[in-house]
Amino acid sequence: MASHPSARRRSPAYDPRPTIPLPGEHRVDRGSAVWARLATTLPDGGTIAIDTYPGTDLPGLRAALAEHLPDAVVIDIEDAAALPAERIDALIAGNLTDDRVFGVMSHHTLSDFYDPAELDRVAARVEAAPGLRIVVGWGATLAPVLYDVVVLADLARWEIQKRQRAGAPNWRADNGHEDAIRKVKRGFFVDWRVADRHKRGLFDRLDFVLDTNDSVDDARLLPAEAFHAALELAVTRPFRVVPFFDPGVWGGQWMKENLGIDSDDNLAWCFDCVPEENSLLVEAGGEIVEIPSIDLVFRHPRALLGERTFARFGAEFPIRFDMLDTMGGGNLSLQVHPLTDYIQNTFGMHYTQDESYYLLDASDDAVVYLGVKTDVDRSAMIADLHTAAAGTADFPAERYVNTFPARKHDHFLIPAGTVHCSGADSMVLEISATPYIFTFKMHDWGRVGLDGVPRPIHLEHAAANIQWDRDTEWTERNLVDRVERLAEGPGWIEERTGLHELEFIDVRRHWFTDVVPHHTRGTVNVLNLVEGDEAIIESPTGAFEPWVVHYAETFIVPAAVGAYTIRPHGPSIGRRLATVKAFVAGT
Structure with missing residues (x-):
């Protein structure tokens, strides 16, 4: 247990x-x-x-x-x-x-x-x-x-x-x-x-x-x-957009216990930055009006995304943050995401679902499944996956797939084509590209969905995309614990935690006890307060009203904002906080 x-x-x-x-x-x-x-x-x-x-x-x-x-x-x-x-x-x-x-x-x-x-x-x-x-x-x-x-x-x-x-x-x-x-x-x-x-x-x-x-x-x-x-x-x-929470067969209890979310079900997902799906709540005339957040992307793509990000992706929000709760739950499905060439030629989508797992919390024995083992027998692995999909035997995942200990604030990088899944008893902040539907499940641990029907397995698609050279040594060298200190100032440290060079998203973590200077540098920033109870975001020029965020809340800073600062606020003053910030690399 x-x-x-x-x-x-x-x-x-x-x-x-x-x-x-x-x-x-x-x-x-x-x-x-x-x-x-x-x-x-x-x-x-x-x-x-x-x-x-x-x-x-x-x-x-x-x-x-x-x-x-x-x-x-x-x-x-x-x-x-x-x-x-x-x-x-x-x-x-x-x-x-x-x-x-x-x-x-x-x-x-x-x-x-x-x-x-x-x-x-x-x-x-x-x-x-x-x-x-x-x-x-x-x-x-x-x-x-x-x-x-x-x-x-x-x-x-x-x-x-x-x-x-x-x-x-x-x-x-x-x-x-x-x-x-x-x-x-x-x-x-x-x-x-x-x-x-x-x-x-x-x-x-x-x-x-x-x-x-x-x-x-x-x-x-x-x-x-x-x-x-x-x-x-x-x-x-x-x-912030309006988060929505959804149950799932592997879901856990962490979000209910730590974020105060009321639900009779386990909760598997929190989608808290998926503008294609989420809403904005506008408070006007004493009423709350809900509008799709994609309307903002369509109406003001340059100011929101930045000129270079808009030139690259069009009026589409390319970065997604969501939370995956397996605390007291089960493993996610073993899966792989399509390579860019495959998703373009097969489904007509112009970019793919690169992603990463940032650990908000984890039990002592939590693990992440990531990359295939060195010298794995490919044909044997595919054959065992087919056998498991047919229901005649379980799939011995640990025989073929690496497992790495998962600790709070670890960051695992998952470029498309990498076999992966989060194990049980973890709380993951998933930082990824937006095409969230393109997951090729390989093994679902013998479960059925909440509707009582087995969840779809796509072994043909998966086999066409597994990058077999991402073995134990390559995965350890490229995808695990890639923390690089970049800068520091009075009361703050900036680190780069990912993503991999094959992925278009860059992620920076800031540890801070005082004011941290930030700048959008012409591209949209997506952040989450991953440590600490409360922080305040301010404009050095007073361009916007000071704005407070809380633990585990994801928030968006439009490209047009430019310079902004983040510092501890309220009960967090005098404590060490951390944010992770994602943006489109090279912009």
């Missing part, structure tokens, strides 16, 4: 609902007031487009419109003009493939899924109708109508996934009964790609953003000027 480290003091200061307060007077309407506000914008009649993100509760929106605006002419653009489901399925069949997890990235646009003649008929109906006319649905703005008001009904991808787990289908798909993994695949490779292309074209046309992350009855309507003001404010100061 593992010996667990003594528990930290419970840290209720960890904030699971960080907000961006928007100064000034901004009117936010909520619930039934949303529809009254829309009606009063056009008291003499006119046209409104409510363009939704796929996953929005469209029946709920239609019901609310019927109840609160009974005299309005409401047209569901999807029912009126979208192609039949079977034609859409045929269009995207090559993107979905037969695999349960992996598809091919779609380059469709939303207009591919609509009949142009039917869109013209919608426009004619709008033209002919009197009074208030509302076109609603994903693609409402595709109808050739000169709209008086444009509303974007938006929600975060994580909320979409929760709805799909509860039985919601993908857009125009009869797949509510399918397992959630296949629904996520369709979203990741098709729906969300198409939706984001469409949404980016709406930002300059918007009059309102409708927050539909909660029920339609509790929706919030944010004027476009407040939406844009919030995004403009976010890139001038440090901020």
Whole structure:
């Protein structure tokens, strides 16, 4: 039985609902007031487009419109003009493939899924109708109508996934009964790609953003000027996205015990910096409005990412931080991530999932599985993996894969192609590139998922990507304990802890008891307070208000911020703290 480290003091200061307060007077309407506000914008009649993100509760929106605006002419653009489901399925069949997890990235646009003649008929109906006319649905703005008001009904991808787990289908798909993994695949490779292309074209046309992350009855309507003001404010100061926590078969208890997260389940993951999935909470007009954080990436990529990072990745946030809790849980699956050439040619993704494990905590006997053993018998290892996948024998992982002791503040580097997994009784801060879905599981220790179904194993993909020359000696030399002291000053030390030269992310750790100078140097910084209860981030020029972060909180410093400082605050004054900071190397 593992010996667990003594528990930290419970840290209720960890904030699971960080907000961006928007100064000034901004009117936010909520619930039934949303529809009254829309009606009063056009008291003499006119046209409104409510363009939704796929996953929005469209029946709920239609019901609310019927109840609160009974005299309005409401047209569901999807029912009126979208192609039949079977034609859409045929269009995207090559993107979905037969695999349960992996598809091919779609380059469709939303207009591919609509009949142009039917869109013209919608426009004619709008033209002919009197009074208030509302076109609603994903693609409402595709109808050739000169709209008086444009509303974007938006929600975060994580909320979409929760709805799909509860039985919601993908857009125009009869797949509510399918397992959630296949629904996520369709979203990741098709729906969300198409939706984001469409949404980016709406930002300059918007009059309102409708927050539909909660029920339609509790929706919030944010004027476009407040939406844009919030995004403009976010890139001038440090901020946090809204973390979400998820159970898993190997999950543990550390986050519940140390971060004050209330859950009846074990918790496997905390996704606390995945802007494609997470949200921003904007505090305006006495209300909290939730908007997808990807909207910030799309709207202000240069100020957020920096010119050189934007030139390299486009409007995509390339760095991901998440936490993996196996404390009192089990091993992660033994896995490998695809090489760049493989992910490009097989899945159409332009960069891959390089990553690393930074240990926030670990028991006395915790280990990380990393790299294959020297002179490993490749064919025997693959054969034993197939045998284990068939369920006829267990896989003797320690015969083929190195295990390294894992201690608090150790940092293990995991360039794509390296066999790896975190063992039980660890608390890992995973610092990685963003394409999080591309994990080739090789062995899952005989478990099934929370749904009772075995989790997918992808041995063919894995075998094509394992770098067999990353043996014991190479792994020890290149991926374990690569700490290099770079600089120091009064009360602080800067170390480079990774990543490997094959990975595009660089990581610096700062130990400090006093003020530490930082500078974004033209690229986005992502940080986590990995030691200490509380620190404060300040601008040397007063460019933003001083801002406090707490233990284990991940935060983003936009490239446009430039110089900033971090120092101990509150209960941490006089103590030794540490942050880890990730940024795109070479920028």
